[in-house]
Amino acid sequence: MDMLIFKLEKNSKKPLYEQLYMGMKDAIITKQIEVGTKLPSKRKLADFLNISQTTVEIAYGQLLAEGYIASKPRIGFFVEEIDELPFVENKQAKIKVETVLKGTEPYQYNFHPGKIDTESFPFAIWRKYAKDLFDFPSKEYLQVGEPQGEYELRLEIANYLYQSRGIICNPEQIVIGSGTEHLLPMILRLIETNSKIALENPGYSAIPRIHLTNKAVPIAVDEDGLVVDELENTDANIVYITPSHQFPTGAVLSAARRTHLLNWAAKAANRYIIEDDYDSEFRYIGKPIPALQGMDQNEKVIYLSTFTKSLMPSLRVAYFVLPPALLKSYQEIFSYYSATVPRFDQHILANFMKDGHFSKHLNRMRKIYRKKHDRLTNTLTSFYPTTSITGDHAGMHILISVPLDKSENDLKQIANKSGIAVYPVSDYLLRPIEYEQPTFLLGFGGVALDDVEPAIHKLMNCWGIKRSHKKGKSHEL
Numbered sequence: 001m002d003m004l005i006f007k008l009e010k011n012s013k014k015p016l017y018e019q020l021y022m023g024m025k026d027a028i029i030t031k032q033i034e035v036g037t038k039l040p041s042k043r044k045l046a047d048f049l050n051i052s053q054t055t056v057e058i059a060y061g062q063l064l065a066e067g068y069i070a071s072k073p074r075i076g077f078f079v080e081e082i083d084e085l086p087f088v089e090n091k092q093a094k095i096k097v098e099t100v101l102k103g104t105e106p107y108q109y110n111f112h113p114g115k116i117d118t119e120s121f122p123f124a125i126w127r128k129y130a131k132d133l134f135d136f137p138s139k140e141y142l143q144v145g146e147p148q149g150e151y152e153l154r155l156e157i158a159n160y161l162y163q164s165r166g167i168i169c170n171p172e173q174i175v176i177g178s179g180t181e182h183l184l185p186m187i188l189r190l191i192e193t194n195s196k197i198a199l200e201n202p203g204y205s206a207i208p209r210i211h212l213t214n215k216a217v218p219i220a221v222d223e224d225g226l227v228v229d230e231l232e233n234t235d236a237n238i239v240y241i242t243p244s245h246q247f248p249t250g251a252v253l254s255a256a257r258r259t260h261l262l263n264w265a266a267k268a269a270n271r272y273i274i275e276d277d278y279d280s281e282f283r284y285i286g287k288p289i290p291a292l293q294g295m296d297q298n299e300k301v302i303y304l305s306t307f308t309k310s311l312m313p314s315l316r317v318a319y320f321v322l323p324p325a326l327l328k329s330y331q332e333i334f335s336y337y338s339a340t341v342p343r344f345d346q347h348i349l350a351n352f353m354k355d356g357h358f359s360k361h362l363n364r365m366r367k368i369y370r371k372k373h374d375r376l377t378n379t380l381t382s383f384y385p386t387t388s389i390t391g392d393h394a395g396m397h398i399l400i401s402v403p404l405d406k407s408e409n410d411l412k413q414i415a416n417k418s419g420i421a422v423y424p425v426s427d428y429l430l431r432p433i434e435y436e437q438p439t440f441l442l443g444f445g446g447v448a449l450d451d452v453e454p455a456i457h458k459l460m461n462c463w464g465i466k467r468s469h470k471k472g473k474s475h476e477l
């Protein structure tokens, strides 16, 4: 073989052997070196390229391992026949790289209900726990953990649930997984035998998408929460419900409906209530609403919650609490599955909770969200009675209804064109409901406090809603 000139850059970050290997591989693929050609000896090539023999040896070794060349003992190395790859005109056309502008928010103001405040996360503390964990003493966490999740985290969750939600459970009843969306199918698999699931209408839109919509029974929601009478008249045996703060209306399930619902569940062995307590940490008026699970005497409530609102959606940590009677079937079905949350993340969170940082964080965030909530509702009251608010005093979103003669979709488009994202309630309906006025969800978690007022003014302005002369009562602290 004539000596091919390989351009080797001695100062490159890429090691010389890799440059040589790549150059030769390319030459073989493109047939610049023909099949059957004998390669120069390692010494000769090393001398010619003015590099060490070891460099050539590693490059040849790699080509040999990948089958580009073959070795004939005591004779040398020969170029192998390589099947041609399909012709690709332009290397860059192989993979279409779409330029995704990372982190660019298309809207000036985004009222998405799933957004949280990102200004107040205790990064330094979280980093300290992460740093402490990623060290040799934690080497055991390199192995796969318990399917239900790390015991230490389940213990912290059990303590937290007892203190803040009145739930008595032990860590053995808790299952940790990477989000409500992954846990719900597990719960359904556990209790679902020819089951029909009832869902709140309007309700959390992820649920019907996760579940087979055709099997779901929509149940109306009013100012007292789920209409249990309506549930009684269906053949559903499982109900998914957000009793502490109905998503998205914000209604709290009344005491009468709570007992009614628990009694409904107690009437048949295959009836269950899935209680989603997704944002109960944030209540700005009165006492926290106790969990339904705490009232249940018949092991009918499967309690489900998440750290998505209370800490961050990207952590992907949620959990459910099983009634003891379901533990055996859980273990039979799911002991072969590994936990879906990395062990290190689970321990960071467990240590963060154990040292009291989670409660401190919640107290801080409650104040921040309360301020945003108050700023939002106060700003909106200057458009009162034109714009009405429901579902306030809790969580991270409210509902507003506007007296306009346009469809929700048209109004959404108008807002979007003005750089504001709002979310029509019709996006959360399983069965259509005729609302008297167009109604929207306004999530305030991700809007900066000082942006709340200008955002609402801009929104009302683009919709042509004027400020009313009467000022509503202010309750900003």
Ligand SMILES: Cc1ncc(COP(=O)(O)O)c(C=O)c1O
Residues within 6 Å of the ligand: 113, 114, 178, 179, 180, 181, 182, 204, 242, 247, 276, 278, 305, 306, 307, 308, 313, 317, 318
């Ligand atoms: C009603 C409801 N449940 C649960 C969640 C959280 O889901 P995940 O744990 O999958 O993040 C949300 C998030 O917005 C929600 O609105």
